[in-house]
Amino acid sequence: MKLEVQELRAGYGAKLVLDGVGLTVPEGSIVTLLGPNGCGKSTLLKVIGRLLKPKSGNVLLDGKAVHACDTAALARRMAILPQLHHASGEITVNELVGFGRFPHRTGLGVMNAHDREVVAEVLRMTRLTELRNRRIATLSGGERQRAWIAMTLAQQPQLLLLDEPTTFLDIRCQFEIIELVRDLNRRLGLTVLMVLHDLNLAARCSDRLVTLKDRKVRHAGTPQEILRPEILREIFEIEAEITTGKDGVPYFIPTGTARNPQEDRQ
Numbered sequence: 001m002k003l004e005v006q007e008l009r010a011g012y013g014a015k016l017v018l019d020g021v022g023l024t025v026p027e028g029s030i031v032t033l034l035g036p037n038g039c040g041k042s043t044l045l046k047v048i049g050r051l052l053k054p055k056s057g058n059v060l061l062d063g064k065a066v067h068a069c070d071t072a073a074l075a076r077r078m079a080i081l082p083q084l085h086h087a088s089g090e091i092t093v094n095e096l097v098g099f100g101r102f103p104h105r106t107g108l109g110v111m112n113a114h115d116r117e118v119v120a121e122v123l124r125m126t127r128l129t130e131l132r133n134r135r136i137a138t139l140s141g142g143e144r145q146r147a148w149i150a151m152t153l154a155q156q157p158q159l160l161l162l163d164e165p166t167t168f169l170d171i172r173c174q175f176e177i178i179e180l181v182r183d184l185n186r187r188l189g190l191t192v193l194m195v196l197h198d199l200n201l202a203a204r205c206s207d208r209l210v211t212l213k214d215r216k217v218r219h220a221g222t223p224q225e226i227l228r229p230e231i232l233r234e235i236f237e238i239e240a241e242i243t244t245g246k247d248g249v250p251y252f253i254p255t256g257t258a259r260n261p262q263e264d265r266q
């Protein structure tokens with residue numbers, strides 16, 4: 001499913017966070033948003049996921065405005081995992097993943113055989129079958145994050161929005177989550193827009209990177225086009241060396257903070 005954002009203006013009250021933001025996520029691709037803390041990445045995902053109403057502009061899914069879509073129909077096409085998500089720790093993994101079937105339920109809203117099959121398949125995909133009867137409160141951070149992603153997958157979306165899905169995870173779990181997303185993208189053709197803070201992880205798993213700063217999109221391109229010292233200096237105010245791994249993926253090594261020319265003038 002193709003996602004297009006056009007001339008988006010959004011914020012909170014009088015505070016404008018996004019001003020004229022545009023981006024395209026081609027069908028079947030993984031696009032990652034990068035930018036400093038507070039630049040509006042989560043706000044952008046919230047507007048796309050219809051958790052926040054924009055002041056103006058368009059969000060189009062396969063050419064159709066999301067803000068005109070019926071909520072249940074939209075939830076069958078798009079799933080969002082916000083940065084902070086809460087559920088009672090008392091529910092089991094199986095129950096949490098079952099919540100993902102809500103938009104598909106009919107009649108009295110009970111799970112039917114097909115819903116149960118989807119949940120079982122998603123648990124297999126995310127390697128949670130063994131843990132299905134465990135309470136969320138008893139899971140490790142990585143297992144819990146996998147359970148949340150499994151819940152969004154049970155929605156069987158064509159577009160997945162993930163806000164910092166690897167935060168608080170150790171390096172192995174970070175890779176596991178990213179490999180899971182990549183695998184789902186390849187096998188199911190899932191279109192993904194996510195926010196990551198780890199530039200090397202982002203370069204490894206994304207088809208395209210988009211940078212955001214001062215309310216606007218600054219750059220969009222392949223990891224090779226975006227992971228460049230001058231871009232990292234502009235966006236994050238850091239100095240960095242960029243190397244290319246044996247697999248052709250660029251990675252960066254931070255070497256210091258960049259001087260801010262405005263501060264120099266004062």
Ligand SMILES: Nc1ncnc2c1ncn2[C@@H]1O[C@H](COP(=O)(O)OP(=O)(O)OP(=O)(O)O)[C@@H](O)[C@H]1O
Nearest residue numbers: 012015017035036037038039040041042043044083
């Ligand atoms: N509910 C809210 N009410 C008022 N201001 C908000 C609200 N949510 C976010 N903001 C402000 O909007 C700006 C953008 O926040 P947002 O969470 O979108 O940034 P971000 O790029 O996702 O940041 P981070 O990398 O730290 O997660 C920040 O200045 C933030 O303080």
